[in-house]
Amino acid sequence: MLDYETLKLIWWLLVGVLLLGFAVMDGHDMGVGTLLPFVGKNDVERRVVINTVGPHWDGNQVWFITAGGAIFAAWPLVYATAFSGFYWAMLAVLWALFFRPVGFDYRSKVADPRWRSAWDWGLFVGGSVPALIFGVAFGNLLLGVPFHFEDNLMPVYTGTFWALLNPFALLAGVVSLSMLTFHGANYLAIRTEGDVQTRARIAALIFGTVMLVAFAGAGVWVSSDMPGYVITSVVDTGALPDPLDKTVEIQAGAWMGNFASHPLLWAVPGATFAGGLLALLFAWVRKPVLAFVGSAVAELGVIGTAGVAMFPFVMPSSSDPRSSLTVWDSVSSHFTLEVMFWAALIFTPIVIAYTGWAYRMMAGKITIAHIEANDHSAY
Amino acid sequence: MITEEVVDLSRLQFAATAFYHFLFVPLTLGLSFLLAIMETTYVMTGKEIYRDMTKFWGKLFGINFALGVTTGITMEFQFGTNWAYYSHYVGDVFGAPLAIEGLMAFFLESTFIGLFFFGWDKLSKRRHLLITYLTAIGSNLSAVWILIANGWMQNPVGSEFSWVTMRMEMTSFWDLVFNPAAQAKFVHTVSAGYVTGSMFVLGISSWYLLKGRDIEFAKRSFRIAAAFGFASALSVIVLGDESGYAVTEHQQTKLAAMEGMWKTEEAPAPFTLFAIPDDEKRENSAEIKIPYALGLIATRTATKVLPGxxxxxxxxxxxxxxxxxxxxxxxxxxxxxxxxxxxxxxxxxxxxxxxxxxxxxxxxxxxxxxxxxxxxxxxxTIPKVAPMFWTFRIMVLLGFSFALLFALSFWFSAKNTFHEKRWLLRWALWSIPLPWIASEMGWFVAEYGRQPWTIYGILPTHLSTSTLTANSLYGSIAGFLFFYTGLLVVEMFLMFKYARLGPASLGTGRYTGETAPALKTAH
Incomplete structure (x- = not known):
């Protein structure tokens, strides 16, 4: 049996893995949705774009659902506090996601061009709005969120929706939106040819550059004495979780502390630049598969950077810092973490294996001829 | 301070979105296995018509499935957005089956559904059949896990309260999984889904037969639906009884409200077939009772007393x-x-x-x-009697009517005369919406009957919500109303359009309404 402290750390890593799985898998089809109205100039081109992800978007979306479920099971306080606190942001994500299943499945079932164009924009919303909001949410986590716990551990959020839309959080939103769009553009370049592929390549070059510039900008912002959070009491990392049993201070530049004490961690933001620059290079020389791998590495870097900068914090509280949620005190019981660890250990490799098989079975370019030959069955 | 208004609005929003979600779930559960049966027949006989059946009913399946996915995400979000204290208080137990549902079931179902639709030319016959089965198994596995979660809300086993962490914590995973309330619920719910899927195919096939079109296609579809539906309708009743037995064991308040038992009666208690329960006066009028029936069904003994x-x-x-x-x-x-x-x-x-x-x-x-x-x-602690009493009886009555319809359909399809019985075809056609009504009634009994608790005997509903304002709730309910109404209109429009088009929508050139069938192959 693994000890509690180890399991708490493992679950921090596993949530990271699930978020990365979401960014790599669902991220690319959200990027494709965002690009859809722009890289497809007519109906058949748009059908090409949609059908590159047609068989896979649904399975990919489960990374998102499972990440949500895993946070519920492993970090119930984070799930409760973040989802209720970010009420309108979560509803905006949810309602934007509504457009995806119906957009994909219903769009080509009616020939009317107005119907199809409406769903194309629906897919655009379903891809871009969640991608933007996830980054905004991460930006706000880095800044700290105004919430506290009552004595019975009822989370109370005291901010407004509009306060979430501050400059730093919006910059983080630009990072995530451009990151997923970049990744989607690389995927599109793999699965298409001709005009659509040419436009996808241009999109990759644009959004890859935007991502790197925005990420660097956010990095400068954080390192130039942006307030971060520090636990000032002694932490018993193996203790039963009680988020109110600690003291926390806000200190300028605190988010740089982990990098200062463990210089090896610079490799994490380094991965963003290495992956992003290589992906740009490969997109430039028309090697889209390698570019896709590169943008996936960049995603690892971006998500990982936010994670290690804040560690052990997951959701700091700006209004009542001691209520801040950390890796140590927002978790489920020892037993549940252990059960869920085994569940994840068994099923995640199986999922990755059959997802890989599914992609292999459906491999190959989606062409205009393919769409015309399968008018009744293609999306 | 959370007002009563916020609690009521949170309940309204959850109930409305859950009822709405369950408009799409049962058809997915049932139709996925019917598709597997049709495709198995295709692979075994090699007859093209069975592949066309799989593809056509698969198209309708897809239209329904899209909204199932859409509305399912709402359910997962909503625990966190609107039931934050619930999420904290029971996430340690309740979150686990939800996460496993994602890992084990949603991935399977959602990965392979794409290959079901787009893999016809890329996969061998047998591989495609395997995909279809995996999709069906995936949907049914998701029902296993969500009903384990729901079963725990009804009968919270395998867990204990910890005052240090101020929440319920899991003590036995296997107790949670093999919770009798969950097991009974699972089999009853999926059987109800199979009935829904069968009724859908039976009813639409009957409509083609009544119109005298696509006869062969409709006859074969009808037969499969009649056989599968007959078995399912029987099991929904038998397993519903099992689910009722679990209620007797674990939720006596629910049973008492369902049966309008104001006072404890001598064992074995009578079953009230008809009554007009009055929640104010706390009595029934115009009762028609069957002696001994309830005691025997609910306790499976002649001596156990059911408390009023x-x-x-x-x-x-x-x-x-x-x-x-x-x-x-x-x-x-x-x-x-x-x-x-x-x-x-x-x-x-x-x-x-x-x-x-x-x-x-x-x-x-x-x-x-x-x-x-x-x-x-x-x-x-006792839910309102009148709504419980009536919804339960409507569900049961509908269940028996399905058993009768499927028995007759099965009988006449064995005699191969069903296509001449226009009364039977009309009955099947008009029965299409009824399984949905029965399912929603069943969920009403299960969830309204759990009140005033979210976790039976553990966490009261009025303590389970988030600290939101009533205005936020009005806003989100308005949003859901807007999106869900729009989506339902679009879904029904497509469902009717494609049901009317029939197998001609496949563009094979073999079915009613298709023009110039040779055009495509001639090129």
Missing amino acids: IEELEAQAAERIASGIIAVKALEQLRARTADEETKVIFEAHKADLGYGLLLKKYTSDVSQATPEMIAQAARS
Whole structure:
């Protein structure tokens, strides 16, 4: 049996893995949705774009659902506090996601061009709005969120929706939106040819550059004495979780502390630049598969950077810092973490294996001829 | 402070979005296996018509499935957005089956559904068949896990309250999985899904037969639906009885409300076939009773007594009194002012903690609760009788009507005369919406009957919500109303359009309404 402290750390890593799985898998089809109205100039081109992800978007979306479920099971306080606190942001994500299943499945079932164009924009919303909001949410986590716990551990959020839309959080939103769009553009370049592929390549070059510039900008912002959070009491990392049993201070530049004490961690933001620059290079020389791998590495870097900068914090509280949620005190019981660890250990490799098989079975370019030959069955 | 209005609006939003979600779930559960049966027949016989059947019913399946996915995400989000205290209080137990549902079931179902639609030319026959089965198994596995989660809300086994973390914590994963309430619910719910899928195929096929079109296609579809539906309708009744038995064991308040049993009757208690329950006067009028029936069905003995509402309220009042002690001890423990003796007292009364929490609706300091408050809280442990009594009876009545329809359909399809029985075809056509009504009634009985708890006997509903304002709730309900109405209109439009088009929508050139069938192959 693994000890509690180890399991708490493992679950921090596993949530990271699930978020990365979401960014790599669902991220690319959200990027494709965002690009859809722009890289497809007519109906058949748009059908090409949609059908590159047609068989896979649904399975990919489960990374998102499972990440949500895993946070519920492993970090119930984070799930409760973040989802209720970010009420309108979560509803905006949810309602934007509504457009995806119906957009994909219903769009080509009616020939009317107005119907199809409406769903194309629906897919655009379903891809871009969640991608933007996830980054905004991460930006706000880095800044700290105004919430506290009552004595019975009822989370109370005291901010407004509009306060979430501050400059730093919006910059983080630009990072995530451009990151997923970049990744989607690389995927599109793999699965298409001709005009659509040419436009996808241009999109990759644009959004890859935007991502790197925005990420660097956010990095400068954080390192130039942006307030971060520090636990000032002694932490018993193996203790039963009680988020109110600690003291926390806000200190300028605190988010740089982990990098200062463990210089090896610079490799994490380094991965963003290495992956992003290589992906740009490969997109430039028309090697889209390698570019896709590169943008996936960049995603690892971006998500990982936010994670290690804040560690052990997951959701700091700006209004009542001691209520801040950390890796140590927002978790489920020892037993549940252990059960869920085994569940994840068994099923995640199986999922990755059959997802890989599914992609292999459906491999190959989606062409205009393919769409015309399968008018009744293609999306 | 969370107002009663916020609690009511949160319940309304959850109920509305859950009912809406369950418009799409049963058809997915049932149709996925019917597709697998049709495709198995295709692979075994090599007859093209069975592949066309799989593809056509698969198209309708897809239209329905899209909204199932759409509305399912709402359900997962909503625990966190609107039921934050619930999520904290029981996430340690309740979150696990939800996460496993994602890992084990949603991935399987959602990965392979794409290959089901787009893999016809890329996969061998057998591989495609395997995909179809994996999709069906995936959808049914998701029902397993969500009903394990729901079963725990009804009968919270395998868990214990911890005052340090102020929540329920899992003590046995296998108790959770093999919870009898969950197992009975699972089989009853999926059988209801199979009935829904069968009725859908049976009814639409009947319509083609009534119109005299696509005869061969419709006849074969009808036969498969009749056979699968007959088996499912029988099992839904048998397993529904099992689900009812689980209720008798674990949720006596639900049973008493369902049956309108105001007073404890001598064993074996009679079954009230018809009555007009009056929640104000606490009595029934115009009763028609079948002697002994309820006692025999519900307890499976002739001697076990079923407690009536008055007796259950008296029991609840006792548990509330004990719960007050638990709440007081807990407050001292949380304030770190407790001594060892308080811990002992808390442990002794812990089982009634939830009953003490019921009083929080009336007073923030439960030790100051008046006898009237205790009486009111005890009374609140029984759900309203009239809605429970009626929804349950409508569900059962519909269930028996399905069994009869499928029995006749099966009989006449064995004799191969069903296509001439226009009354049977009309009956099947007009029955299409009924399984949905039955399913929603069943969920109403299950969930309304669990009130006033979110976790039966553990966590009162009025303590489970998020700290939101009523205006936020009005806003989100308006949003859901807007999106869900629009989506339903679009879905129904497509469903009717493609059902009317029939197998011609496949563009094979072999079915009614298609022009110039040779055009495509001629090129």
